[in-house]
Amino acid sequence: MTEIETMSKAEWQVMRIIWTLGQATSKEVIDILERKTDWKSATIKTLIVRLQKKNFLKAEETKRPYVYKPLIDEDMAIHQSVNNLFDNLCCMRKGQAIKDLVQNSEISQSDISDIVEALNVKAKTAPEEVECNCLEANLI
Amino acid sequence: MTEIETMSKAEWQVMRIIWTLGQATSKEVIDILERKTDWKSATIKTLIVRLQKKNFLKAEETKRPYVYKPLIDEDMAIHQSVNNLFDNLCCMRKGQAIKDLVQNSEISQSDISDIVEALNVKAKTAPEEVECNCLEANLI
DNA sequence: ATTCTTAGTTTACAACCGTAAACAAAATGT
DNA sequence: ACATTTTGTTTACGGTTGTAAACTAAGAAT
Numbered sequence: 001m002t003e004i005e006t007m008s009k010a011e012w013q014v015m016r017i018i019w020t021l022g023q024a025t026s027k028e029v030i031d032i033l034e035r036k037t038d039w040k041s042a043t044i045k046t047l048i049v050r051l052q053k054k055n056f057l058k059a060e061e062t063k064r065p066y067v068y069k070p071l072i073d074e075d076m077a078i079h080q081s082v083n084n085l086f087d088n089l090c091c092m093r094k095g096q097a098i099k100d101l102v103q104n105s106e107i108s109q110s111d112i113s114d115i116v117e118a119l120n121v122k123a124k125t126a127p128e129e130v131e132c133n134c135l136e137a138n139l140i
Numbered sequence: 141m142t143e144i145e146t147m148s149k150a151e152w153q154v155m156r157i158i159w160t161l162g163q164a165t166s167k168e169v170i171d172i173l174e175r176k177t178d179w180k181s182a183t184i185k186t187l188i189v190r191l192q193k194k195n196f197l198k199a200e201e202t203k204r205p206y207v208y209k210p211l212i213d214e215d216m217a218i219h220q221s222v223n224n225l226f227d228n229l230c231c232m233r234k235g236q237a238i239k240d241l242v243q244n245s246e247i248s249q250s251d252i253s254d255i256v257e258a259l260n261v262k263a264k265t266a267p268e269e270v271e272c273n274c275l276e277a278n279l280i
Numbered sequence: 281a282t283t284c285t286t287a288g289t290t291t292a293c294a295a296c297c298g299t300a301a302a303c304a305a306a307a308t309g310t
Numbered sequence: 311a312c313a314t315t316t317t318g319t320t321t322a323c324g325g326t327t328g329t330a331a332a333c334t335a336a337g338a339a340t
Contacts, residue, residue: 008327012228020230020274026287035277042330045288050327064336065287078229078237083244085225088152089218090160094241095251097218101238102258104223108270111235112263116256118242123252130248134156137175148297166317182300185318190297204306205317 004080005054013037014047015056019074025065092132144220145194153177154187155196159214165205232272 007015017032018024026048030041048068051057056077059066086094102115147155157172158164166188170181188208191197196217199206226234242255 006326009228010328016228016230016274020272030287032275039328040330041287042332043328046328046330049289059288074230074233075236078233079240081225081228082237082241085221086241086245088149088156088221090156090214091246093214093218094245095247095255096215097222098238098241098245098247099251099255099258100219101222101226101234101241102255102262105226105234105238106231106270107235107238107262107266109263109266109268111239111270112259112266115235115239115242116259118239119252119256119259122242122247123249126247126249126252128249130246130251132160134160135172146296150298179298180300181317182302183298186298186300189319199318 004084005056006084007051007054007056007077007081010039010043011047011051011054011056014044014051015070015074015077018057018068018070023060023067023069025067027065029068090132090134091130095130144224145196146224147191147194147196147217147221150179150183151187151191151194151196154184154191155210155214155217158197158208158210163200163207163209165207167205169208230272230274231270235270 013033013036014029017029021028026045029048030044033039033044034041048057052059052068056070056072057068058071059068086097089097107115153173153176154169157169161168166185169188170184173179173184174181188197192199192208196210196212197208198211199208226237229237247255
């Protein structure tokens with residue numbers, strides 16, 4: 001049961017920048033986040049340190065300023081986070097939660113097609129009803 | 141900017157039981173969670189207290205044992221949690237995150253139809269591409 | 281070489297969370 | 311009425327998170 005390291009809300013903001021740029025110096029991250037948020041540079045430095053401790057980032061320390069690179073793939077991080085949250089939910093309600101997300105998210109035409117396709121596949125084996133197991137003794 | 145109270149993973153387990161039962165005494169919650177988890181009853185009591193402080197639960201204190209009732213609707217809680225998490229994500233990747241969820245969740249036939257319907261509606265106004273704004277100065 | 285600046289490291293502190301024991305008050309059994 | 315059990319309240323403690331200042335080491339400017 002190796003505990004999964006989770007990313008806090010603030011840490012997500014840092015990772016998004018580094019994922020988007022591919023790699024970044026602390027100055028780049030700080031400049032961008034000082035425009036996006038009201039965080040002080042010290043705060044952002046702390047977040048970078050914590051992300052290194054959690055093995056989400058590593059510093060290329062051959063020369064300064066260090067270049068920070070992601071150690072986890074963005075899609076993998078999203079997969080873990082989202083599924084981790086869905087694990088909290090009543091099985092019966094996940095379908096409606098997904099519908100709610102569809103309605104509240106901006107999604108491209110091609111992603112819409114992809115999701116519809118995934119739903120078509122799903123429909124071939126999907127049950128008529130999903131049972132609630134909120135009271136059952138399934139170990140969490 | 142009134143801070144939204146969030147529910148921790150452990151607190152979710154308590155809420156799910158009370159939502160499913162409609163209301164419950166601490167004994168009911170404790171009995172169920174002692175079968176589902178290895179938490180001690182003291183732990184579960186603490187969670188109930190914290191959920192009251194966060195206004196997710198209230199105790200009917202007219203007679204003992206108290207009866208605990210949800211102060212927040214389960215669907216509303218799910219909506220808030222899920223959208224709160226999606227706020228962390230790069231806009232460009234939300235579509236694929238939803239597809240991933242579809243593939244990894246058990247969903248009923250009728251929920252599948254509902255989601256497809258929502259996607260059809262969405263497709264009428266969906267953009268060809270969604271722009272990434274991870275580096276932009278939108279206040280979080 | 282000495283000073284200024286930038287970037288990385290250490291320390292800080294309150295709130296929240298997982299986890300639970302200890303304590304107190306009410307209800308129940310005898 | 312008194313002992314026992316149940317249930318609610320208080321206190322605890324280490325780890326995480328938001329938030330940041332202070333300190334230090336390395337580069338850059340003079």
